[in-house]
Amino acid sequence: SAVERAAFWARCDAITLHCPLTDATRGLIDDAALAAMRPGALLINAARGPIVDRAALEAALASGRLGGAGLDVFWDEPWDPTDPLWRHPRVVTLPHVAGSTTEAFDRIAAIVADNVARVRRGEPLQHRVD
Known part of the structure; x- marks a missing residue:
């Protein structure tokens, strides 16, 4: 349930994603999930881009709530190298090679x-x- 997930997110210093993209996982990491995480937590996505809500990720990074992100997968692949997340100081990107x-x-x-x-x-x- 959403309440159980929020309690889980709140205990984590880092969340790593390694799940398939399904209807159940699409947008799993959204505003609510990121808000429930510990301040400064790290998010690593080596699964599929759409599991993370991009707007929510950008907002959490901009506010400083999220300490950083590691992205090996993207919302659209191949990813546009001019995308600002490539150069974000608290984001490490890999070209889907993890x-x-x-x-x-x-x-x-x-x-x-x-x-x-x-x-x-x-x-x-x-x-x-x-």
Whole structure:
């Protein structure tokens, strides 16, 4: 519930997002979520851009409520390099590469291989998101 989420946000010094973009997660980090976070908290989004309400993020940064943000994903990709968030002093941006490691690619390959075997056996897939 919104009350439970607000209580959760209030206990966190940093929030990291690693979830799929679904109807339930779109706009999950909005004005209310950012207002509930501890002053100076950090927000890291390595999931999908629209999980964070951009206007709410910009307002929280401008007011100083949010200590900073790390963004590996954006609302529109590829992201416009003239966007002011690229140069914001309390925002670190990456060009959607946080998961581009040998270990990540090996894990993805293993999951794909396992899911192919699961399909052949008529079993449910791992990590399915509808």
